[in-house]
Amino acid sequence: MTLKGNVHKFGDDINTDYIISGKYKFKTLDMNELATHLMEDIVPDFYKKVKEGDFIVAGKNFGCGSSREQAPLVIKYAGIPAVIAKSFARIFFRNGINVGLVLIEADTDGIDTGDEIEADIEKGEIRNITKGTFIKSSVLPGFMLKIIKSGGVVNYIKENKEFKL
Amino acid sequence: MTITEKIIARHSGKDSVVPGEFVECSVDLVLANDITGPLAIEEFEKVGAKKVFNPEKIVLVPDHFTPCKDIQSAELVKKLREFSKKYGVRFYEIGKAGIEHALLPEEGLTKSGDFIVGADSHTCTYGAVGAFSTGMGSTDIASAMITGRVWIKVPSSIKFVYKGKKNKYVGGKDLILYTIGKIGVDGANYKSMEFTGEIIRNLPIDDRFTMCNMAIEAGAKNGIIEVDEITLMYFEETGIFPADIIKSDEDTFYEDVIEIDVSDIMPQVSAPHLPSNSKNVDEYVDVRIDQVVIGSCTNGRITDLRRAASILNGHTIHSEVRCIIIPATQKIYQQALKEGLIDVFLTAGCVISPPTCGPCLGGHMGVLGEGEVAIATTNRNFIGRMGHPKSYVYLSGPEVAAASAIKGKIIHPDRI
Numbered sequence: 413m414t415l416k417g418n419v420h421k422f423g424d425d426i427n428t429d430y431i432i433s434g435k436y437k438f439k440t441l442d443m444n445e446l447a448t449h450l451m452e453d454i455v456p457d458f459y460k461k462v463k464e465g466d467f468i469v470a471g472k473n474f475g476c477g478s479s480r481e482q483a484p485l486v487i488k489y490a491g492i493p494a495v496i497a498k499s500f501a502r503i504f505f506r507n508g509i510n511v512g513l514v515l516i517e518a519d520t521d522g523i524d525t526g527d528e529i530e531a532d533i534e535k536g537e538i539r540n541i542t543k544g545t546f547i548k549s550s551v552l553p554g555f556m557l558k559i560i561k562s563g564g565v566v567n568y569i570k571e572n573k574e575f576k577l
Numbered sequence: 578m579t580i581t582e583k584i585i586a587r588h589s590g591k592d593s594v595v596p597g598e599f600v601e602c603s604v605d606l607v608l609a610n611d612i613t614g615p616l617a618i619e620e621f622e623k624v625g626a627k628k629v630f631n632p633e634k635i636v637l638v639p640d641h642f643t644p645c646k647d648i649q650s651a652e653l654v655k656k657l658r659e660f661s662k663k664y665g666v667r668f669y670e671i672g673k674a675g676i677e678h679a680l681l682p683e684e685g686l687t688k689s690g691d692f693i694v695g696a697d698s699h700t701c702t703y704g705a706v707g708a709f710s711t712g713m714g715s716t717d718i719a720s721a722m723i724t725g726r727v728w729i730k731v732p733s734s735i736k737f738v739y740k741g742k743k744n745k746y747v748g749g750k751d752l753i754l755y756t757i758g759k760i761g762v763d764g765a766n767y768k769s770m771e772f773t774g775e776i777i778r779n780l781p782i783d784d785r786f787t788m789c790n791m792a793i794e795a796g797a798k799n800g801i802i803e804v805d806e807i808t809l810m811y812f813e814e815t816g817i818f819p820a821d822i823i824k825s826d827e828d829t830f831y832e833d834v835i836e837i838d839v840s841d842i843m844p845q846v847s848a849p850h851l852p853s854n855s856k857n858v859d860e861y862v863d864v865r866i867d868q869v870v871i872g873s874c875t876n877g878r879i880t881d882l883r884r885a886a887s888i889l890n891g892h893t894i895h896s897e898v899r900c901i902i903i904p905a906t907q908k909i910y911q912q913a914l915k916e917g918l919i920d921v922f923l924t925a926g927c928v929i930s931p932p933t934c935g936p937c938l939g940g941h942m943g944v945l946g947e948g949e950v951a952i953a954t955t956n957r958n959f960i961g962r963m964g965h966p967k968s969y970v971y972l973s974g975p976e977v978a979a980a981s982a983i984k985g986k987i988i989h990p991d992r993i
Contacts, residue, residue: 425762425851429959433966434612434938440649441615453961473763476796477957478938479698481616481714501796502767503698507714553599555728565716566623 413561414532415494415514416541417465420458421525422451426470427477428504430454432486434478446482447489464491467531469523471497475504484508494531496520496538496549509556512564518549533557579734579825580801581769584709588692596733596832604634606686607721608695610677611639613714615656617696620719628664630725635666636686638677641934646941666722675906675932678702678790678874683815683908689804690821694721698793699874699956704801705785706808707823711799732798733832734769735760736825739776741840746990748884749784750876750954750974752776753791754845756837758855766796768832771825776839777802782811783880790875791956794852846952846987847972850960858977861987868951869894869982870963871975872903872930873937876954879909881975886918888979888990894926895985901943903930927982939964952981 428434432446433453440446451458468474468487474497475483484507487495494514508515516531518538523529527542536551552560562568578586578593586593589600609617614637629635637657642650661668674680678699681687689707693700696718703710713727721727737756757764770792777785785802792800802808804822812820843857871877871885882904894900902922904910910932913919922929935942937955945951945964951971953963958970971987980990 427957427959429938429957429962433961434940441619441653453966473766473796476762476766477698477959479696479700479712479714480613481696481716484714499763499766501763502798503712503714503793506717510714510716555599565720566620569624569720 413534414530416530417467417528418463419467419469419523419525419527419529420462421523422468422470424471425473425476428475428480428483429477431475431483443485443489447486450486450490459490462490462492466492467529468492468495469497469520470495471520472499474500475508476501479503481507481511484511484513488513496523496531509559510565512560512562512567514560516549518547522547579769579771579829579831580707580803580823581709581734581771581799582731583823584690584692585729585731594731596731598731599728600731601726601728602692603726604694604721605691606693607635607718608677608681608693608697608700609637609715609718610641610697611643611650611654611657612641613696613718615653616715617719617722618656618660620716621722624719624723626723629666629722632665634725635722636681637661637666637668638674638680639671640674640676640932641938642940643671643933644931671931673907675909676874676877676934679878679905679909682706682786683906685815685817688817688821689808690823694718694727699790701792701797701799702786702790702874704789704792704799705782706811707802707804709799709801712793730767732767732769734771735765735833735835736771736773736831738834738836739772739774739839740836741776741838743776743839744843746844746974746976747839747842748974749780749787751842751845752839753788754847754852754855754972755842757791757795757853758847760795762794762851762853763796765792768797770795770797770800772800772802778805781880782807783878786878787875791852794956844974844977844989846977847958849958849969849971852956852958852972858973858987858989864971864987865950866898866952866981866986867949868943868945869898869900869978870903870936870943870951870953870955871901871978872905873934873955874905875956876975877903877905877909879912881954882909882913882918883916885975885979886921888976888993889925889927889983890921892925892983892993894982898982898985899943900927900982901930901936902927903935903942904932906932936963938962952978952987954978
């Protein structure tokens with residue numbers, strides 16, 4: 413499975429409140445509406461800058477903070493299929509896989525905003541087309557790859573009628 | 578094995594587990610609130626589930642936007658209420674409830690040796706009574722409600738040993754803020770934090786709840802404290818008998834052992850915008866504040882209210898400060914009333930909120946405007962956490978928050 417798109421780069425410790433602020437927005441379950449507030453406290457109008465297929469690329473501990481699944485969901489609803497970070501906070505990681513958001517761990521220092529990249533999630537390779545570089549990345553355990561390919565754990569359970577490690 | 582590994586092994590039907598291993602575990606309790614519950618219910622319905630694995634083991638607590646602040650939040654809580662009626666799961670209505678992580682232990686629902694999952698990151702609180710408990714998202718929780726099982730990667734453990742002589746006004750909050758300051762907000766990512774040492778063995782149960790509650794702020798999967806006399810006394814109050822006493826093996830492997838001499842720790846304050854920005858309170862000079870919040874799943878228990886009242890007694894809140902006190906549960910509120918604490922707060926000029934998470938996440942009951950500064954006994958001080966993206970939250974324990982409310986600036990309780 414290969415993904416190709418442009419990069420929006422963020423720093424370390426991007427928490428779930430930055431991804432989607434808790435204050436006004438959990439009054440709705442409408443993810444399309446929530447997606448318009450993606451990252452707005454730290455990058456005003458971020459949503460307008462995102463094109464379908466773009467990547468979020470970040471430093472360490474992406475998604476720290478709350479357990480709200482709305483965080484990976486709004487990223488996905490904003491049209492972003494994958495996040496690449498040096499590391500992920502654990503609850504965000506689980507939630508991301510469960511909702512079918514691709515999460516890749518890699519050294520992201522050589523990737524910047526505006527770069528065009530291509531990620532092969534099975535091989536664990538990221539090609540930076542703009543800079544002409546290759547970066548090795550993590551490969552998800554088999555059962556997580558299957559969940560991602562089904563588009564999330566709910567679809568996975570529907571397709572397979574059960575869940576097995 | 579560590580306590581955490583032993584609990585995971587037992588719930589996965591194995592004799593032993595090792596860090597890094599993926600296992601499937603049975604769960605003893607599944608929790609969701611008014612933010613995460615409705616989404617879990619949607620997922621539950623999407624899968625086409627017809628029943629829950631065990632209604633007695635599922636708890637829904639509306640606490641974030643309750644008493645409902647607007648139509649949307651009322652609709653979300655309604656969804657929980659209807660689900661509870663349909664499937665017979667526990668639902669704690671306001672007036673009989675409070676903040677989930679203070680409520681569940683009080684209700685005797687969190688036992689040592691239990692494996693507990695909740696759709697709230699601060700579910701790790703129950704490690705204070707020797708349970709393995711961890712936060713997950715709504716889909717995981719939906720799946721746990723259906724099957725009674727979850728997958729988990731066995732975490733490696735870091736042992737924190739607290740020694741020395743505790744300074745005045747240093748409580749669980751100061752110890753955990755100091756610890757997070759030392760290891761960083763991802764210092765225990767994916768890992769288990771086991772709190773031990775002579776200081777912990779003498780630490781009141783409410784302080785232990787505070788410490789385990791904030792394990793997530795270092796990225797941890799769980800925080801845990803071995804069951805001892807103090808835990809057993811608490812279990813006696815909450816009707817848990819006999820208690821399951823699990824200890825870590827003497828020779829077990831820890832990824833790291835961190836010794837902390839508490840003699841050096843003064844009351845801590847974490848500056849915006851990370852809990853790890855913790856420093857001694859005296860390092861803050863002339864930090865003016867507009868609001869004080871004493872409450873939350875971190876510090877809204879009776880011990881916290883007693884400590885706040887001990888500082889506020891006979892004083893008046895600064896003329897330019899709002900001080901909001903939030904007893905975490907109905908029971909804590911009533912106890913505070915009986916002990917005369919509520920009277921102390923009202924006389925000092927505080928406002929008392931019903932039990933709610935409210936301002937901690939900028940929900941309601943004390944949201945900050947642009948440029949405003951708060952000191953709060955809550956757990957997160959991220960940008961915009963308590964309101965406007967250009968507002969500022971400092972984190973502390975109840976005594977420092979109370980002292981600051983009197984002086985109108987961040988201050989050591991000895992200097993009022």
